[in-house]
Amino acid sequence: xTQAASAGRPWPLTVRLCTAWLALVLLAxxxxxxxxxxxxxxxxxxxxxLPPSFVEGGEAAFLLGTDHVGRCVASRTLYAIRFSLLxxxxxxxxxxxxxxxxxxxxxxxxxxxxEAVMATVDVFASIPFIIFALSVVAFAGADFLVFLIVxxxxxxxxxxxxxxxxxxxxxxxxxxxxxxNLGVPGHVIVARHLAPNxxxxxxxxxxxxxxxxxxxxxxxxxxxxGVQPPLTSLGLMVxxxxxxxxxxxWPTVPPAIAxxxxxxxxxxxxxxxxxxxxxxxxxx
Numbered sequence: 001x002t003q004a005a006s007a008g009r010p011w012p013l014t015v016r017l018c019t020a021w022l023a024l025v026l027l028a029x030x031x032x033x034x035x036x037x038x039x040x041x042x043x044x045x046x047x048x049x050l051p052p053s054f055v056e057g058g059e060a061a062f063l064l065g066t067d068h069v070g071r072c073v074a075s076r077t078l079y080a081i082r083f084s085l086l087x088x089x090x091x092x093x094x095x096x097x098x099x100x101x102x103x104x105x106x107x108x109x110x111x112x113x114x115e116a117v118m119a120t121v122d123v124f125a126s127i128p129f130i131i132f133a134l135s136v137v138a139f140a141g142a143d144f145l146v147f148l149i150v151x152x153x154x155x156x157x158x159x160x161x162x163x164x165x166x167x168x169x170x171x172x173x174x175x176x177x178x179x180x181n182l183g184v185p186g187h188v189i190v191a192r193h194l195a196p197n198x199x200x201x202x203x204x205x206x207x208x209x210x211x212x213x214x215x216x217x218x219x220x221x222x223x224x225x226g227v228q229p230p231l232t233s234l235g236l237m238v239x240x241x242x243x244x245x246x247x248x249x250w251p252t253v254p255p256a257i258a259x260x261x262x263x264x265x266x267x268x269x270x271x272x273x274x275x276x277x278x279x280x281x282x283x284x
């Protein structure tokens with residue numbers, strides 16, 4: 001199958017559904033202050049642990065019910081998606097920029113810079129990340145900015161390895177060698193020639209790592225190391241509701257569904273993008 005034929009194929013139904021879901025999640029996160037029926041910290045003590053409005057015993061004012069202190073689950077889910085996406089997007093961006101920059105430096109400068117960067121990558125990859133996160137939070141406190149940076153440091157070494165490998169491969173190709181022979185400065189070669197040609201695989205790596213970042217934020221918040229009250233996140237909502245599972249499951253269902261569907265959608269979309277950008281698969 002040729003590249004043109006592959007590019008002209010319509011996207012599979014599953015990929016279109018995943019794209020639609022991600023667009024809906026992003027829209028919900030952006031519009032949360034305007035579409036949430038209540039404030040996400042607003043409490044209604046007389047309406048604790050109500051089921052959704054479509055279940056017997058529910059009330060129309062609380063579409064998805066209420067939690068253990070009478071907060072609207074629908075409103076909290078919208079804001080939880082907002083904060084979780086903020087952490088996931090910000091953390092992914094930090095890791096991608098840091099890892100790609102170091103990988104470009106290592107692949108372009110080589111020598112001691114390459115050795116130092118790869119040694120740092122190997123050391124960081126050998127440390128269990130949960131221990132690193134616990135140490136940073138214990139030392140710096142459970143601040144939102146600190147948590148965002150901690151999440152951003154998860155997986156940066158993957159980008160560094162990939163960017164370095166792509167730069168080393170690109171440097172063996174004719175266009176980079178020709179530019180070098182013409183006396184083009186190294187930083188210009190990287191900016192104008194190498195970076196655009198390695199952007200595709202790095203973008204695919206972002207889509208592959210993004211679900212891991214969402215799950216990392218969820219896991220750390222569930223353990224009490226992530227987003228702290230009065231803010232909320234999907235992981236924190238599940239953590240707060242777990243103590244009341246014997247009474248009701250409803251407060252855990254919306255955030256759990258949001259976590260599963262969002263990570264699944266990004267994973268499937270990342271697999272599709274990887275297949276479309278893999279030359280070997282395109283020609284198979």
